[in-house]
Amino acid sequence: MGYRVAVVGATGNVGREVLNILAERKFPADEVIALASSRSIGREISYGDKILKAKNLDDFDFKGVDFAIMSAGGSISKDWAPRIAASGCIVIDNSSYWRYHSDVPLVVPEVNGQVLDRWLADPKRGNIIANPNCSTAQLVVALKPLHDAATIKRIVVSTYQSVSGAGKEGVDELWNQTKGIFVNDSATPQKFPKQIAFNVIPHIDVFMEDGYTKEEWKVLAETKKILDPKIKVTCTAVRVPVFVGHSEAVNIEFENPISADEARDVLREAPGIAVVDKREPGGYATPVESVGEYDTFVSRIREDNTVENGLAIWVVSDNLRKGAALNTIQIAEELIARGLKARLAA
Structure with missing residues (x-):
């Protein structure tokens, strides 16, 4: 017997990707239900070789549904998840x-999947599991094996985040501005605070009192929660004119010595990582290569001689996949692998 899965926000970028990946990975679902707001009722969405019609979240009965994968925004999750x-x-x-x-x-299965054992065993659990921010997910996948090998003390992260992280409106704005510039139209910002076409914007989410943005704070808080609260983290988050794929330049300071060669070997053996690190033109991953892929790519692995026991790496991933849709499905798969059905029947 398989599972019943509801995808909330199925008509959005991430929701559609969830449906794609459920089909690609042959998730053991007897039934998949596409749910959306009332304005999207009846809209058709692909699920493998099937076409689903979006149903109304407002009047859907979740009794008998095993998993609800939610990609509908914070306000919807606040009201509906409980x-x-x-x-x-x-x-x-x-x-x-x-x-x-x-x-x-807060779970990335390759990094802290073991927390699901404690969660499953807790009779008072609230039945809600959180997926991390897209930038954090790929970052901690790359950091975990290195942390295990040499213990990370501090990281400095600069993110280069694609417009799809801002949803369909972000993708449309980059597309429309790029076309407009070629015919001498004005590139009027709407979704973003400044022109995004042929530009970079060092501002994602709202500013906080200390001068960091909420996006930068998320990377700090989530890395600590998922990986290790003792790690010091600072981040600069930048929006770039790329449709899909987030990139990160990461400088890491360790407690113990680790060479670039040792780090490369460790990363090659780690789950969810593809090392592309030839020291030649083109011998590294870019967002274009990450699109549609499950892996997080790590390149430009080198020693940072400005600190003791330092490394610098370049991390790239499809933000709609590992940063969102894929990770949620991996969480569900991890629960199944850890005996969910037996525990539900107990």
């Missing part, structure tokens, strides 16, 4: 709303 979870359905949420609740696990 209601869905109360029906006995496990909610895996892509929004930022539940990530920082102490009783909600």
